[in-house]
Amino acid sequence: xxxxxxxxxxxxxxxxxxxxxxxxxxxxxxxxxxxxxxxxxxxxxxxxxxxxxxxxxxxxxxxxxxxxxxxxxxxxxxxxxxxxxxxxxxxxxxxxxxxxxxxxxxxxxxxxxxxxxxxxxxxxxxxxxxxxxxxxxxxxxxxxxxxxxxxxxxxxxxxxxxxxxxxxxxxxxxxxxxxxxxxxxxxxxxxxxxxxxxxxxxxxxxxxxxxxxxxxxxxxxxxxxxxxxxxxxxxxxxxxxxxxxxxxxxxxxxxxxxxxxxxxxxxxxxxxxxxxxx
Numbered sequence: 253x254x255x256x257x258x259x260x261x262x263x264x265x266x267x268x269x270x271x272x273x274x275x276x277x278x279x280x281x282x283x284x285x286x287x288x289x290x291x292x293x294x295x296x297x298x299x300x301x302x303x304x305x306x307x308x309x310x311x312x313x314x315x316x317x318x319x320x321x322x323x324x325x326x327x328x329x330x331x332x333x334x335x336x337x338x339x340x341x342x343x344x345x346x347x348x349x350x351x352x353x354x355x356x357x358x359x360x361x362x363x364x365x366x367x368x369x370x371x372x373x374x375x376x377x378x379x380x381x382x383x384x385x386x387x388x389x390x391x392x393x394x395x396x397x398x399x400x401x402x403x404x405x406x407x408x409x410x411x412x413x414x415x416x417x418x419x420x421x422x423x424x425x426x427x428x429x430x431x432x433x434x435x436x437x438x439x440x441x442x443x444x445x446x447x448x449x450x451x452x453x454x455x456x457x458x459x460x461x462x463x464x465x466x467x468x469x470x471x472x473x474x475x476x477x478x479x480x481x482x483x484x485x486x487x488x489x490x491x492x493x494x495x496x497x498x499x500x501x502x503x504x505x506x507x508x509x510x511x512x513x514x515x516x517x518x519x520x521x522x523x524x525x526x527x528x529x530x
Contacts, residue, residue, distance in 0.1 A: 289337075391431070397422070399415060399420070418449065423441055440471040443468065494518065495518050498513060
């Protein structure tokens, strides 16, 4: 190990602490396992060179950032820590950000490679700014999809259009539209569907989406990271589906609403019990 700020290399042994800023180097036939926080650890393989950029062991906001210069490392993050953990491995070509994962990162000839064993890893290319999704932006259109703004004329929707509050979206046969509602939620509107965008609020503290599904189907994805703040509802003729970090679908057939939950939690409130105006 090379201490932060430079200096002579120090042989590492079991029980030694590895401080922020230290560089860990392994030789041929050597490896090191380092517990980075209470709920995460890395195994640095032979002939590797890694710098401990950030190590924050906090119950609320644990954070790990490792700069892998060469060689490879395996990372393990306990699933129960996935909501709070900010765990990243930097390579010369990008940053691998993990959520409740077992994965491996390698650097060869100045290029970074990622292999995911369990969970999810987002790879952000180096020198590329991560763009924030635009509220109400249409990302996919297939077939015939029309939007009628509140008090306006119908128009054909195309990719990159922005849907506004009060708009009605209609899809034809064999048609669909995918819309980013907020930075932490999106919907896919199925064929022969009609949906009204009643509320669309992008806010770091109080994001809110309320859709009124008149007929057809909607598939909804609400990012689990927004669990505590996101107010995401889909109204149907027979009730309101409230999502909390979920992937689910809502359908309206013959004037009745149906909900299928695939992941997360959805609470269905019968329409007669819902608040006035909802």
